[in-house]
Amino acid sequence: MSEWDSGKNDGKPGWNDQPAAVADASEGKQSRQDRKLIDKLVMSMQVEQRRSRRWGIFFKFLTFAYLFGIVLLFKFPLGQGLESATGGMHTAVIGVDGPIAADELASADNIVSSLRAAFKEPDAAAVILRINSPGGSPVQSGYVYDEIKRLRAEHPDKKVYAVISDIGASGAYYIASAADEIYANRASLVGSIGVVAGGFGFTEVMGKLGVERRLYTAGESKGFLDPFSAEKPEEVAFWQSVLENTHGQFIAAVQEGRGDRLADDPRVFSGLIWSGEQALELGLIDGLGSASYVARQIVGHESLVDYSRTRSPLRNLVDQLGVSVGHGVAQYVSEQRLELR
Structure with a gap:
């Protein structure tokens, strides 16, 4: 059996060790890609949440403005410019x-x-x-x-x-x-x-x-x-x-x-x-x-x-x-x- 076959060559890896190293590198690369994908997904969810909160606030404001307008409409349907009760001629x-x-x-x-x-x-x-x-x-x-x-x-x-x-x-x-x-x-x-x-x-x-x-x-x-x-x-x-x-x-x-x-x-x-x-x-x-x-x-x-x-x-x-x-x-x-x- 040759030194390459036995993996013995002054501490250097043999041919049999090379696939394991490539596999480790591939797994590391995949892990980094997964982390990036997860980070993007989390960021996207955060952006969507912020957007939903903004729209929620906007629609709440519209609802409030509508109700406030209705109250004004009933309270002051058609008013007078100044108070007529002046207390004098x-x-x-x-x-x-x-x-x-x-x-x-x-x-x-x-x-x-x-x-x-x-x-x-x-x-x-x-x-x-x-x-x-x-x-x-x-x-x-x-x-x-x-x-x-x-x-x-x-x-x-x-x-x-x-x-x-x-x-x-x-x-x-x-x-x-x-x-x-x-x-x-x-x-x-x-x-x-x-x-x-x-x-x-x-x-x-x-x-x-x-x-x-x-x-x-x-x-x-x-x-x-x-x-x-x-x-x-x-x-x-x-x-x-x-x-x-x-x-x-x-x-x-x-x-x-x-x-x-x-x-x-x-x-x-x-x-x-x-x-x-x-x-x-x-x-x-x-x-x-x-x-x-x-x-x-x-x-x-x-x-x-x-x-x-x-x-x-x-x-x-x-x-x-x-x-x-x-x-x-x-x-x-x-x-x-x-x-x-």
């Missing part, structure tokens, strides 16, 4: 801000409820309508106009003043004309006594695209002013009569409210809008001044108390988060409605 202020429409802050329901609260309050010496609105629905404006007239007749000792800030046009001026007196800034925009309704016609575009309009109706005028069909002169004439009838209602309301103070100028009812100084010359307003001026100099009670209905905190939060964008887009798409402008 004051001048009530009601804001008419933004578009006048049923689904807006300046809706007839909100304004009328504020008016009734102000007239009911014995410490409110007078009521100021603080207006900053481009107008809107003739129906909503008419509701407020009629209620002001009713409350004035029911409480003859409590006067109503309209004060226009940036703009008091169209339906907003409709409301203002029901007041005892109207005031504005010299640069305010006042008037726009007119009615407008608009839309679009797509017939030529559809023809170029090869699109055929198919409209099925029961009732010969049910497809009235369809934007995808050619205009019919008789329908246009009828719609114009509706606009003129509504305009006539607007004019009659302004004439009733303003009386002989209006200048004998046909442009007053033409739909034009005027500066405060021009409006004063035309008799559309009675003087130049702010709400504070009217309370101090005209009413005689400088303390102002806001009776305006305001949005709930939850609605403000939702609007600030941008949820109202979808509502705005939908409103823009459906804007073929009658408005006082």
